Amino acid sequence: MTAPWEPDEALAAFADLDLDRAARRGYPEAVYCRGKTAEQVGLIAGALRGHGARTLFTRAGPEHTAAILGELPDAFHYAASGLLAWPPDPPDPVGGRVLVVAAGTADQPVAREALLTARHLGRPADLIMDVGVAGLHRLLRRLDVLRTARVIVVVAGMDGALPGVVAGLVAAPVVAVPTSTGYGAAFEGLAPLLTMLNSCAPGVAVVNIDNGYGAGHLAAQIAAPP
Amino acid sequence: MTAPWEPDEALAAFADLDLDRAARRGYPEAVYCRGKTAEQVGLIAGALRGHGARTLFTRAGPEHTAAILGELPDAFHYAASGLLAWPPDPPDPVGGRVLVVAAGTADQPVAREALLTARHLGRPADLIMDVGVAGLHRLLRRLDVLRTARVIVVVAGMDGALPGVVAGLVAAPVVAVPTSTGYGAAFEGLAPLLTMLNSCAPGVAVVNIDNGYGAGHLAAQIAAPP
Amino acid sequence: MTAPWEPDEALAAFADLDLDRAARRGYPEAVYCRGKTAEQVGLIAGALRGHGARTLFTRAGPEHTAAILGELPDAFHYAASGLLAWPPDPPDPVGGRVLVVAAGTADQPVAREALLTARHLGRPADLIMDVGVAGLHRLLRRLDVLRTARVIVVVAGMDGALPGVVAGLVAAPVVAVPTSTGYGAAFEGLAPLLTMLNSCAPGVAVVNIDNGYGAGHLAAQIAAPP
Amino acid sequence: MTAPWEPDEALAAFADLDLDRAARRGYPEAVYCRGKTAEQVGLIAGALRGHGARTLFTRAGPEHTAAILGELPDAFHYAASGLLAWPPDPPDPVGGRVLVVAAGTADQPVAREALLTARHLGRPADLIMDVGVAGLHRLLRRLDVLRTARVIVVVAGMDGALPGVVAGLVAAPVVAVPTSTGYGAAFEGLAPLLTMLNSCAPGVAVVNIDNGYGAGHLAAQIAAPP
């Protein structure tokens, strides 16, 4: 508890790191950077390094990134998604295969955030891109690969129709991620979000708009080894 | 113009029939019954009979229907859609083929409203039902038929994904009709409406929720003979 | 394809049963009754009986139920959810444990729809009720049981806060089901739906409002045996 | 399928060009640039040039445009709409006449995107601007021209009333395009979108907000030669 007029900028004053989350939940902490100051993110990065705690940083802007790399210079950085991972190499993969499928090229940053999250959490994971429903033959051509997955993350904006179509073709559960790609009436991702929630085919679960991290995490849990 | 305290219930006091619409636009008048009293609809039916004017009555409830059949006893009546057509037989079909495709059995009343409207306006028209995207093979099996149409009306609720998938397979324009079928987050047809407006495949135009009449009319215009 | 003025009421005219879905996807067909006529549902029930195909009927009203029981008199019926299952006994359970957790007593019809669906699809499944976040001790007391599950379905209306709290306590993935329970600003389930999509804890996937069937199906897929 | 930590920037890793779309659907591919990187758009442009495939690029920002013109220096470019066409000259027009009608001067970028798309796809197409319903005489004066069209694309923001008024005057189908022009309660195009969906006159179909490309494409399909 901090009380003075001027905010206390020590780590304990603004953050209560959940370092035993890995023990309690089986998955390490992640740090959502948006809304935090670069100084705060840097202090968190330093503390995590001190504990040797495997961590993802999500939605990191350029200033956040500089602060993190100042503390963890060897962290892996994928700028298009604002993602950093430390240590830079993922663990050896265990469990079922995670397949990430993206409808369009513009969905790449979200799809790759899901892909990298699943690998960071220890799953074997692969990516297929540009298989939207406007050209079904592109999807049907990959049916064999789709059926090898333990779980499929499907990323789509605009009409958001791909997850329902994929779910109708496979036995694996589908984690659907709406993206904010599209014209006006996509309403920043609301349209594909609703489409996915109303999927005719059972077996589709939905996460937040553009939330590749959440989808990758959930997929890692679904594909966890027994 | 009518002015007394008590409403004047003569036809001229509440309706200004657009009897030359057939001449001006090439398509006859239709009467939207919801919100009118049975008496008003009956007076309109009588006036139309007097002019021998081909007419559809849409969204007719039981009292409307009774009033219409009182004036036009030989009218064709399809109760599930609240549709009546007079004279009962459609004209000999001319122009291109209209194909109506419905995703699920629950979409039948809207799909059939489109089908009957297109026939009433003089087009050859057919219906395919229960080809939703949860089982793509059902649609793909009909690819040959789909490609014979001059225009395809696609009716779907829930995720509303079918029109975009169909549009990606054919050269003909697709008229998409969202229906109010589905669970909570379909929000009475809002979800499929947005899906259809955001279709990845070009070639999809959208009409109002459950508006089979509007879709059938538009399709008849698109498939009109030169 | 059917073309006459009067609709053809034979099964083939309105439905294209996906009888090989069990082969293709590994899970049997379900019939969503709302929007279908009782006659249509009865014809479908008869056809399924003819194929001996394991089936769920969801959202069945009284007339649907009578038509189904006319064809499948031994079907199991749980009226509060409008659910019927045939054959009446679930298969021997295989795979991981599905745990269904409901925030309040009013969520029972949806929770039990998820429970029964998971069992019908062959999983061991149990139910815990009335553990909403207004009295956290009720949830914390069940921590040991929560941690035995392969997947947890969490059903909640009003603030929809329970799935995120549960996800923060366990390693298993959480399937969240918003319900339409609550006062005005719950907007028929929109409020808990948004809450669940915005869960602070990763590991939460969301299905449609009141969609216990979808949640149970997804849970069965997640907990499938290798 | 691509798997490494660092994304593979070769074309095959992020895009699966639908080069036989012209054969399958009768209309060539278009590339939606927003959300793609300039590098990706440049690679696509190069590949299309290699195949000699007629293409539109839509929603191209300055960096996209530079990358495209680097590969296709003779492409036609209309900056106000972010549109590029290659080859620069449209094919000789065939089929019915497409008429694009815009309510206000501010709707010009969307209207011209529709116009250019229709020409690029091979239709004769013309444009009438500034005929909004606040001064009906401007529209009524063009009635003769309106009645020569096989299909009319009507572009309007604010109240979005023009498409319904036009549809009431002609036999041709109307493709309505809402624009994001207007004061606060236009809600970025939501108001004219709803107006158009609720048009009193039958014969209006609606595409996405500001989607001139989609409207022009649909109009080209409707006006296609037999």
Added chain:
Amino acid sequence: MTAPWEPDEALAAFADLDLDRAARRGYPEAVYCRGKTAEQVGLIAGALRGHGARTLFTRAGPEHTAAILGELPDAFHYAASGLLAWPPDPPDPVGGRVLVVAAGTADQPVAREALLTARHLGRPADLIMDVGVAGLHRLLRRLDVLRTARVIVVVAGMDGALPGVVAGLVAAPVVAVPTSTGYGAAFEGLAPLLTMLNSCAPGVAVVNIDNGYGAGHLAAQIAAPP
């Protein structure tokens, strides 16, 4: 102020009649019945009779109506709008002319509520019905009458386009009333409400959905004698 467990049902316990409103604002009180019990409305009617206060009762259901007529047996009653006026005859009209214009027959109850309110408040008032924009000639034929009004109330559902079109033709101010008439995406009057707020032609002011009373009151104020 009332305090006991059991509610006090005397008039003073639940209502504070604004009897000097006529003095303060120049217009008499109106009683909105919906949400009040029949007993409460009856007590109010009795008190108003005691004061001889000219009054309108709006949104009166059958039980409200019976209670009012029990106290004021000679009150004028127009059931379609749920409107009662007492004393039954309007005062001699003074001030400018109020013209009420309705787009469709289904808008009659709202239009007539506006008409009767304006007369009850002492204005000369007339009604024109069924002049929606789908057949512009019906409106243009009345241009002379439209231009005689001091203020025009325009009532429309569905696309709500009529007020903007009327405003573009006259010098008088237009009071627009959206109605809840229409198909799904009219969203119970939201669509015409937005259309009217976004009217391209200046000179349109909007009141609540289906609020004929409010429109008639406002028109009476605008057309008040100097």
Added chain:
Amino acid sequence: MTAPWEPDEALAAFADLDLDRAARRGYPEAVYCRGKTAEQVGLIAGALRGHGARTLFTRAGPEHTAAILGELPDAFHYAASGLLAWPPDPPDPVGGRVLVVAAGTADQPVAREALLTARHLGRPADLIMDVGVAGLHRLLRRLDVLRTARVIVVVAGMDGALPGVVAGLVAAPVVAVPTSTGYGAAFEGLAPLLTMLNSCAPGVAVVNIDNGYGAGHLAAQIAAPP
């Protein structure tokens, strides 16, 4: 945890009564009846009687009420709000004064639910009705009484303007309750809810639409004795 096909209807199977809530939070349990079966509510009522636990039942329909009165025949019942209290008499009041202020007569059921809840929880509480902002003099006349309260609950539908006006006149905090009273664009209470959240005067806190219980509870907490 209950597991059989047929639901277990014993109390422990569906409810986990929070009987020590009075000890933990200082306020007794309340039972929200909507969504529960009459049987379930009856079982809960019986269990509470066994523990002698002071309880409110909210949103009780006729069947719920019968079940409750079967177990607790002396319970106080206020039908307009669907409220029952047991034991029937409130405790002797302690703490500051709660004043409930309602804008219109139609807000009475919600206002009285707040009043009775505050008394049931042990506060002195009074009610003022029909002081909406359309006639400010009615409110200003009560300024002395308003200033005696420790907390003021303000109940209003339609424009929801009253809480902000009251807050600008007093030192006490205001608890605002939007009601679902009003015409179309009140959208079942959304309009007054937003008004109250945006109050210009500080000192206004908002609860759910029509949630008189929540407002009365919160007021009792604010006015609690030291």
Added chain:
Amino acid sequence: MTAPWEPDEALAAFADLDLDRAARRGYPEAVYCRGKTAEQVGLIAGALRGHGARTLFTRAGPEHTAAILGELPDAFHYAASGLLAWPPDPPDPVGGRVLVVAAGTADQPVAREALLTARHLGRPADLIMDVGVAGLHRLLRRLDVLRTARVIVVVAGMDGALPGVVAGLVAAPVVAVPTSTGYGAAFEGLAPLLTMLNSCAPGVAVVNIDNGYGAGHLAAQIAAPP
């Protein structure tokens, strides 16, 4: 009608000036600048100068302003509202008095746009600012002035409560203008818009969010001399 690939930038190609609007409607044209290019606005300004037509330019950004002042160097310019008037001096005022009332200082740009529009159209007009409902005494102190007006324009953001309060105090009609001022749940003006539409006091008409021009125009029409 213009047809070439490159847009024709002559005035006739993009605008159809409504120069006889003053004759037809009694009020001169206004030019809404947003969405037009500076070049287009400059061409329009030049044409209007050629006709000597009194004009307002609204929502003019810096580039629009420079183009207008290049053609009409003596135009009056009020930058905070993006308003220009030409000729710079308003006509001699005739008709009733227009009073513009603003709730807060932040509403000044919109309030002044209404004030200047009313004067430009020939009405005597005055402004009162900072009389929001959080301090009612500020408004009540001006009651005498309020009652001198023929029409009152009330401008308010946040809770939008002021128009209803003013309407309850006067006989004149109130034109309400919601502004986009406020915290998050004001949703860019949606909250005050809904408040105003739901005003308890009759006599309030609403225009679009931030639409000071529309309010001033309407007020000028209401206060027009006989």
Added chain:
Amino acid sequence: MTAPWEPDEALAAFADLDLDRAARRGYPEAVYCRGKTAEQVGLIAGALRGHGARTLFTRAGPEHTAAILGELPDAFHYAASGLLAWPPDPPDPVGGRVLVVAAGTADQPVAREALLTARHLGRPADLIMDVGVAGLHRLLRRLDVLRTARVIVVVAGMDGALPGVVAGLVAAPVVAVPTSTGYGAAFEGLAPLLTMLNSCAPGVAVVNIDNGYGAGHLAAQIAAPP
């Protein structure tokens, strides 16, 4: 009242300072800076200094801040919230304890705005941060501190679940503040706003999105000394 073409920039022309608010309501004025010009804010600051009136300035941008500090150079300034307080030191605290609890680090600016407001108004106030529901142990560890508060302000974005969980643990009233932190479907704070309004635990009142000032003010009123 000011009337000339050019706005009068003297203080009296745009603001009517409510200097006796402290006397009338017991709490001093605050100045909401957004939407005011820097000049206006500077004039207000000067006038307040002249009266020696304790004041908060909220939502001050850099230009506002410079203008305020020009007049009140010793004002306290907390930039992250855009807050300035004058005089810089809060009064000696009286009344009950206010506890501000924030779910995440990103909620700090809003939480601290509440904290500083409560202190400025004379209450003892403390802050606890980063105790979101994803790691319940962090909250449960502070149960003793939570139970010492007279009122708790709970600040949370994303799922907004924390206020309901806190309310279920304590006797004190909870003031909930939704923040605009989060992914797409948080819709700028709409999601946590709805969650908080639907809290299962009674005792939660809600203020506007990001409105730390309003929450701190309300808390100061609730915790006021007798």
